[in-house]
Amino acid sequence: MTGTDQAYSPTNPGSGADGAAEQEGTPPVHRPEEGVEDLCARLIRFDTTNRGPGDSEGEREAAEYVAGVLTDAGLSPTLLESAPRRANVVVRIPGTDPNAEAVLVHAHLDVVPADPGEWSVPPFSGEIRDGLVWGRGAVDMKDMCAMVLAVVRSWSAAGLRPRRDIVLAFVADEEAHGDYGASWLVDEHPDLFAGCAIGISESGGHTFDVDGVRLYPVAAAERGTIHLRLTARGRAGHGSRPNPDNAVVRLAHALARIAAYEWPVRLTPTVRAFLERTGAALGVDVDLSGPAGVDATIERLGKAGALATATVRATATPTMLDAGYKINVIPGTAHANLDGRALPGAEQEFLDTIDELLGPHVERETLDYTEAVSAPIDSPWFDAMAAALRTQDPDAVVVPYCMGGGTDAKSFARLGIAGYGFSPLRLPADFPFRGLAHGVDERVPVDGLRFGARVLDHFLRTV
DSSP: OOSEEEEOOOSSOOOOOOSOOOOTTSOOOOOTTTTHHHHHHHHHTSOOBBOSTTOBOOSHHHHHHHHHHHHHTTOOOEEEEEETTEEEEEEEEOOSOTTSOEEEEEEEOOBOOOOGGGOSSOTTSOOEETTEEESTTTTTTHHHHHHHHHHHHHHHHHTOOOSSOEEEEEESOTTTTSTTTHHHHHHHOGGGGTTEEEEEESSOSBOEEETTEEEEEEEEEEOEEEEEEEEEEOOOEETTSOOTTOHHHHHHHHHHHHHHOOOOOOOOHHHHHHHHHHHHHHTOOOOOSSHHHHHHHHHHTGGGGHHHHTTSSOEEEEEEEEEOSSTTEEOSEEEEEEEEEEOTTOHHHHHHHHHHHHOTTEEEEEEEEEOOEEOOSSSHHHHHHHHHHHHHOTTOEEEEEEESSOOTHHHHHTTTOEEEEOOOBOOOTTOOGGGTTTSTTOEEEHHHHHHHHHHHHHHHHHO
16 A cells, blocks of 8 residues: 555644633633634645646645644544655544434645736735735635634534534645545545545535525536547658548547537436526526527526536537647647546446547547536435525525536545535625636635635534
């Protein structure tokens, strides 16, 4: 087995509970949101850039900090390295009901690269100004890490325990393939997640304001990821001579067929529920009787419809091309990479369609294949998330949706853990949240963090 694991015992402990001590003899005040913005800023200041396989700054220092905060809260976290500096932190918080199924909370510590020249603040400054926390990872997803740490710290200060066991996993490498993080933990340490029925993580539970209606989409499904390498073969030759067996032309024709193909509408239960419930909340007519009705419904939903556009059909997007080495030489092979996303239960249909569109002389190789996942939407778990949101926003309209991309939930699904995107934030109506993940000047409102901490506290203690 690769990697090391150890119970964490810091020589430099992390932050303890903020705020003045309560007077002796009075019950402690429970403030789950206290200091959450400072935790978020501190986490941002660790450069955990992940540029892809084999090129990462590593998560070690951030993981040590997280482990220190958890230790200060009276817990005994385990720090596990899957490779040098690729560190993960896992801890189980015992609940008061030993017979209740456990809940997993997983959040990744790595971030995508940031070019300082494009930013108005240094991307790893963790600056707090104008009521915002700025920096790479502010919304993807050190905000969630900070909210969870703030909640757990508040439980320690107030002497509180959740009803169920809560397993916290702060992981490496989500921004690549999870090979050093969630996937590795599932393969090498599945016992750490024993008894977990569901997991919550990023990409759901934040405000999506549409004409004054505050939607809170909670991710209950993710499309499958199918990354393909296409290779066209032909006859090499001189560029000045006609060549009907040109590999570049064969590849170009195959890509043109894929780009022109209109994938059929496939309404999964999650997407159908999103369209119906969102339409009802916005007073929009919903027609799901056929492809034309679905497309018209999405258009009528306006901004909200954008959440469903990529999830009523599969998509196949050419992203990389590679052919030839000299302008006057026709190469014998040409290559392209294809980013495919399939709907739950339709992975084989996707591959069969691609094979038909490729035609002769073009082969495919699978670079990455992860099946789509989905979780129950009419369940006590989803109801508890909605109830937790409404404790802080009574007008919240909570709807399920399917993510166009994917998260570490796919790895934990291999252990039978149903995944939800539930990282709650209340955001101003005009806040450009969806464009900030992986974008320039990433930032998150302080008030949103405090809101999210209170929601997570309610959910995790009472579910």
